[in-house]
Amino acid sequence: MQGFRLAFSYLRIGIMNEFQYRANLYIQILQTFIALATGLIGLNLVFAQTSELGGWNKAELLAVMGVFTITGGVIRAAVQPNMERLMEEIREGTLDYALTKPADAQLFISVREFRLWQMVDVLTGFVVLVVALIQLNWLVDLWSVLGFLSALVMGAVMVYCFWLIITSTAFWFVRVHEIANLFEGLYAAGRWPVDIYPNWLRYGLTFLVPVAFAVTVPAEALTGRLTLQTWLVALGLTVALFIISRVIWRIGLRNYSGASA
Amino acid sequence: MKRYIDFYLSSMKLAVLEQWQYPIANYFYMIGMIAEPVIYMVVWSTVATQQGGMVGGYTPGAFAAYYIVWTLVRNMNVVFTPYGWEWRIRQGQLSMSLMRPIHPLHYDVSYFAGWKIIVIILWIPLAFALSFFFKPDLHPTLIQGAVFFFAIWFAYLIRTMTLSLLGMVTFWTTRVSALFELYFAAELVLSGRLVPLSLMPDWVQRLAWFFPFRWAFGFPIESLVGNMATNDLLLGLGMQLAWIISGAVAVSLIWKVAIRRFSAVGG
Numbered sequence: 001m002q003g004f005r006l007a008f009s010y011l012r013i014g015i016m017n018e019f020q021y022r023a024n025l026y027i028q029i030l031q032t033f034i035a036l037a038t039g040l041i042g043l044n045l046v047f048a049q050t051s052e053l054g055g056w057n058k059a060e061l062l063a064v065m066g067v068f069t070i071t072g073g074v075i076r077a078a079v080q081p082n083m084e085r086l087m088e089e090i091r092e093g094t095l096d097y098a099l100t101k102p103a104d105a106q107l108f109i110s111v112r113e114f115r116l117w118q119m120v121d122v123l124t125g126f127v128v129l130v131v132a133l134i135q136l137n138w139l140v141d142l143w144s145v146l147g148f149l150s151a152l153v154m155g156a157v158m159v160y161c162f163w164l165i166i167t168s169t170a171f172w173f174v175r176v177h178e179i180a181n182l183f184e185g186l187y188a189a190g191r192w193p194v195d196i197y198p199n200w201l202r203y204g205l206t207f208l209v210p211v212a213f214a215v216t217v218p219a220e221a222l223t224g225r226l227t228l229q230t231w232l233v234a235l236g237l238t239v240a241l242f243i244i245s246r247v248i249w250r251i252g253l254r255n256y257s258g259a260s261a
Numbered sequence: 262m263k264r265y266i267d268f269y270l271s272s273m274k275l276a277v278l279e280q281w282q283y284p285i286a287n288y289f290y291m292i293g294m295i296a297e298p299v300i301y302m303v304v305w306s307t308v309a310t311q312q313g314g315m316v317g318g319y320t321p322g323a324f325a326a327y328y329i330v331w332t333l334v335r336n337m338n339v340v341f342t343p344y345g346w347e348w349r350i351r352q353g354q355l356s357m358s359l360m361r362p363i364h365p366l367h368y369d370v371s372y373f374a375g376w377k378i379i380v381i382i383l384w385i386p387l388a389f390a391l392s393f394f395f396k397p398d399l400h401p402t403l404i405q406g407a408v409f410f411f412a413i414w415f416a417y418l419i420r421t422m423t424l425s426l427l428g429m430v431t432f433w434t435t436r437v438s439a440l441f442e443l444y445f446a447a448e449l450v451l452s453g454r455l456v457p458l459s460l461m462p463d464w465v466q467r468l469a470w471f472f473p474f475r476w477a478f479g480f481p482i483e484s485l486v487g488n489m490a491t492n493d494l495l496l497g498l499g500m501q502l503a504w505i506i507s508g509a510v511a512v513s514l515i516w517k518v519a520i521r522r523f524s525a526v527g528g
Contacts, residue, residue, distance in 0.1 A: 022437065030439050034446040038455070045456055049316050050308045178290035185293030189300050198394070201299070202381050 007111040014114030028117040032069075032124050039065050039191065054196035056223075059135035061192070064219040066129030068190050071155055071214045073121025075187070080180065081113035081159050083167040087177055090170040097259045100197055106249055110160070132220065147231060149165035154238045155214030159187075161238075161245035162210055168245075171252035183209075190215035213237065269365060269371040276375025287383055294335060295387060298328035301456065302395060322398030326486045327457055329391045330399075334481045336380045337413045337455070340421040341369040343441050346428025351435050353522060366512060370421055377417065401485050406446040408494045412481035415501035419477040422508025429512070432519035447472070453479025473504045 018024070043065065047058045056064070086109050089095040098112075099105055166179050186209045194202050194212040206212040214232050220226040280287060306321035314320055319327065349355045358365035391397075401409070427444055431437050449455050449464065452474035458466050469475045480497045483489060489497070 027436075027439050027442075031442050038446055040454060041450060045460060046304060046308055048431050049309050052305055053304065053311075163289075173285050178286045178293065182289045182293035182296075185296030188297060192300065192304055197303050200394070201303070223336055 001120050003104065003107050006107065010111045011114050014138045015116050018114075025117050025120070028120045032120045034119075036069070036124060036128070039069075042191075043111075054193060056193050056195075059132050061220070062132035062135065063129055063222055064193055064215060065191060066125045066127075066220050067152070067219045068079070068133055068215045069125030069128060069223075070122050071125075071152065071159070071190070071218075072187065073123075073125060074120050074156050074162075075159055076121065077118035078113075079163050080183075081115050081155075082110050083163045084114055084177070084180060087166050087170045087179070090256065093258050097255060099253075099256075105253065106164075106246060110164070129222075129251040134221070138222070144224065144226070147226050148218050151213070151218040151226070151231070151234060154234050155210065155218060157238050158210035158234075158241050159214050161241035164245040165241075166246050168248045168252035171255040187211055187214075193219065210237065210241070219244050265363075265367070269374075270369060272368060272371040273375030273378070276372045277378055280379040282525070284383065287379065291336065291380070291383060291387060295332050295391070296451040298331045298335070299391070302328040303371065305456065305460075305468060306395075317457065319457060320398060320461075322396055323486070325392075325395035326397035326399040327482055329388060329395065329397050330485050331454070332387065332391070332484045333381070333384055333480060334413060336384055337377060337417045338420050338477060339380075339430070340373055340424050342432075342438070343428035343444075344423050347431045347435065347437055349428075350431045350523065355417075359520075359523075361468050364513075364515075364516070365424060366421075368417070369425070373421070374417070394457050399486060404427075404491060404494065405485055405489075408498060409481060409485040411498060412484050412501065415498065415505060416481045418505045419473050419501060422505060422512055423477070425472050425512050426508065426515065429515055432522045448474045448478075451475060452477065453482060457483070473508070476501045476504050483502060 019062075043061060045056065046053060047061075051057065055059065086095070089098065098109055101108055163183065166183070169179075183233075186205070189197070189205055190211040194216045196204050197205060201210070215224065217230060217234055220230070273386070277414055285450060302324055305316065305319070305324045309316045309319060309321050349358075355365065356366065361368075381492055427441065430440060450461075451469045451472050453469075458475060458479050469479070476497070480501065484497060
């Protein structure tokens with residue numbers, strides 16, 4: 001309960017902070033628009049040459065793009081800024097300030113930052129998704145909506161765990177700020193359904209960097225492709241990744257010597 | 262002249278020594294970068310296979326060759342970012358460079374050129390791995406190889422000039438990220454980074470001719486991968502040189518005006 005209050009307080013502070021820089025909202029809108037435009041250009045170039053890609057048609061891939069944009073927005077609003085701050089603090093030795101607070105350290109370092117304007121991506125993603133679903137003549141169906149929402153949440157948790165694992169390597173390697181670039185690069189693979197990738201890459205994108213679960217699986221739920229089996233694997237993996245990331249975080253923390261002290 | 266050579270060699274050496282200390286960080290950066298072409302490669306190879314083995318003149322093997330060479334060209338394209346200029350100017354970091362009896366651009370050019378040596382060394386195993394997985398169809402002639410060698414360094418210089426010009430906008434306004442984003446989006450589409458330009462509609466291909474982007478990206482790749490005639494290869498190098506020279510002239514002219522506006526905020 002105390003954890004929720006803490007997270008909520010930081011959320012409020014984050015939002016208030018963002019309101020100080022309203023011009024950034026316009027920049028964010030422009031950035032989202034550019035990303036959307038380039039995504040659509042890519043999609044149109046592909047579908048100028050073919051009518052389906054790995055069994056997915058254009059409207060279905062538009063739905064994938066919608067989910068990709070939504071999840072990307074959530075990551076950049078709530079996960080990435082926290083992890084980047086953590087990286088910086090490990091390097092500088094200022095993590096001491098966080099560790100001395102009377103709250104669970106992992107929870108604390110995970111909720112301190114929130115970039116409200118990134119929610120433009122989330123909204124845009126939903127609009128793209130709705131357009132795609134209209135093109136698909138989609139009929140509202142409770143199971144696929146539940147499947148979609150649960151897959152979306154599990155995907156976001158998995159991506160958070162992945163980020164935490166990678167960020168924890170900063171306890172050993174120190175200079176890891178290139179990770180943001182690494183993640184963005186790999187996450188971009190989610191713009192297309194993972195079925196099109198060769199096996200070795202598909203497994204990598206499923207189990208190492210959980211892009212498949214963050215993007216493809218929610219999209220599968222909406223396009224009638226999600227099986228109960230996949231959903232259960234997603235659930236199992238979410239739990240496993242959560243435990244693994246917490247263990248790695250704690251081992252890393254033991255390695256932390258507080259350079260500033 | 263000698264002092265310039267000394268300066269270049271020293272800061273290149275410095276870059277090599279400094280960057281060699283962070284191979285993991287450099288690898289993270291490069292793997293993140295390599296993900297992008299791998300995605301394009303897979304998508305387009307799938308399309309080509311579905312279309313009976315070829316699309317826009319490219320077979321899956323040709324796409325593999327294009328995008329593997331892409332990775333080297335992309336790495337050569339990394340230069341001091343315009344966001345870095347913003348930081349330099351806004352934070353007053355430029356003051357320090359101004360104390361030196363040499364134009365700050367020389368430092369950017371030489372330091373990043375040194376870094377490229379590390380990048381190329383780290384790139385080689387990645388290129389082997391990618392070739393193992395994606396089987397590129399690549400048979401360059403000697404002249405193509407020679408042109409490519411110059412083309413990637415020229416590409417590096419073109420991008421240094423254009424991004425420095427873009428970064429120097431920060432002398433006039435510090436709200437520049439929107440402009441940078443637009444620039445990078447135009448570059449993505451008009452350079453051959455997203456797809457080989459031959460897959461673009463005709464009018465885009467014609468438009469691309471007039472911008473520096475393709476000369477810093479698509480041309481170096483195609484010089485090695487494509488079937489360009491010797492004349493076209495030389496014409497391409499000529500276009501690259503023209504962009505480098507006009508870029509350098511523009512940088513030095515604008516620098517003279519811009520530096521008068523620099524008030525060393527916080528420096």
